[in-house]
Amino acid sequence: MSRYQLAQLNIARMKYPLESPEMADFVANLERINALADTSPGFVWRLQGKEGDATSLRFFGDDVLVNMSVWEDVEALHAYAYRSAHAGIMRRRREWFERMESVYTVLWWIPAGHRPTPEEASAKLALLHEEGPTAAAFTFKQAFAAPGTPCPA
Numbered sequence: 733m734s735r736y737q738l739a740q741l742n743i744a745r746m747k748y749p750l751e752s753p754e755m756a757d758f759v760a761n762l763e764r765i766n767a768l769a770d771t772s773p774g775f776v777w778r779l780q781g782k783e784g785d786a787t788s789l790r791f792f793g794d795d796v797l798v799n800m801s802v803w804e805d806v807e808a809l810h811a812y813a814y815r816s817a818h819a820g821i822m823r824r825r826r827e828w829f830e831r832m833e834s835v836y837t838v839l840w841w842i843p844a845g846h847r848p849t850p851e852e853a854s855a856k857l858a859l860l861h862e863e864g865p866t867a868a869a870f871t872f873k874q875a876f877a878a879p880g881t882p883c884p885a
Contacts, residue, residue, distance in 0.1 A: 736878035737776055737844050738803045741853035742837040744829040746795050750787055758821075758828045762787070765818055769801065772816065774808020777801060777847060791850040797829075800853055806839065806875045813872075835861045838869050841878045 748754040762785050769775055778801040781788040786798055803809040812818055838860045842848060856869040865874035
């Protein structure tokens with residue numbers, strides 16, 4: 733087992749209130765997509781409120797939804813995000829969410845067993861915005877290996 737795991741944060745600004753008819757299909761898919769994450773290879777943990785998802789947790793503003801999770805590695809998260817039923821929901825994101833003008837997704841390595849806080853995630857997002865991808869805060873397009881791990885060729 734690796735000494736590090738991959739944390740991720742993504743945020744999305746809603747076009748409509750979560751309770752609105754325009755968001756109904758997004759809300760109807762939450763439980764299914766979250767259950768898919770929970771059972772995906774490499775999944776470790778995800779941020780949840782009392783209702784089992786994170787829609788009530790508004791750390792970035794009243795109209796911003798947050799998704800934060802921990803995975804074994806970049807490959808596991810990538811497979812879930814882009815090669816599972818999650819990808820179909822992602823393709824529809826413009827129906828429900830505004831186009832973000834700034835960075836809205838960040839990845840970073842954490843010690844195995846650590847659970848990131850919203851404050852930590854916010855700082856990583858800000859770091860990515862200010863400095864671009866670094867070993868401390870990066871993206872799928874420019875991912876970095878876990879500390880102490882050789883970079884793949």
